[in-house]
Amino acid sequence: MRSTSLARSSIGKAVFIVLAVGGGALVVGFLYASGSADSSEQDIQPVAFSHKLHAGQLEVSCLFCHRYATISRVASVPSMQLCMGCHQNLKEDTSETKKLRVYWEQETPIQWVRLQRLPDFVYFTHEMHLHHGMECIHCHGRVEDMPHTPRAATFEMGWCLSCHRREGGSLDCLTCHH
Secondary structure: OHHHHHHHHHHHHHHHHHHHHHHHHHHHHHHHHHOOOOOHHHHOOOOOOOHHHHHHHOOOOHHHHOHHHHOOOOOOOOOHHHHHHHHOOOOOOOHHHHHHHHHHHOOOOOOOOOOOOOOOOEOOOHHHHHHOOOOHHHHHOOHHHOOOOOOOOOOOHHHHHHHHHHHOOOOOHHHHEO
């Protein structure tokens, strides 16, 4: 009898450990997949892009590069053709523009690291927000002061609802959730 209770106790401990470790791994996996894990390495892009240079010093409009923002759910990442439209005319190359040229010459798309991803059950459209008078700065901050590609705000439901209340947006759940 004593060996049976000892076996049950050992099995119970083993099950607890497996669940605890597995649950912890599940939480870490969820945080990493949702972009909330604290890792600066996950944001390193294959070609360093400076919004401070392009949007700040050169005063390139957000909508020049992110052309789909006014007509689509997504703002889009600029195409290589769009980037090279300017960069092929530069007199001097930096280490980063040299990387860009290699991608261009090899006809290989840049595998940018995605910085934002909303859950599938959340509906968000750049187009709708821009047509209602929002500006990029409201969500993305002052990118013209940022040397690296920034993550946008948290995009947690409370943050969005605060903005909808402040700006007179719809508070109907079906506006954003489907």
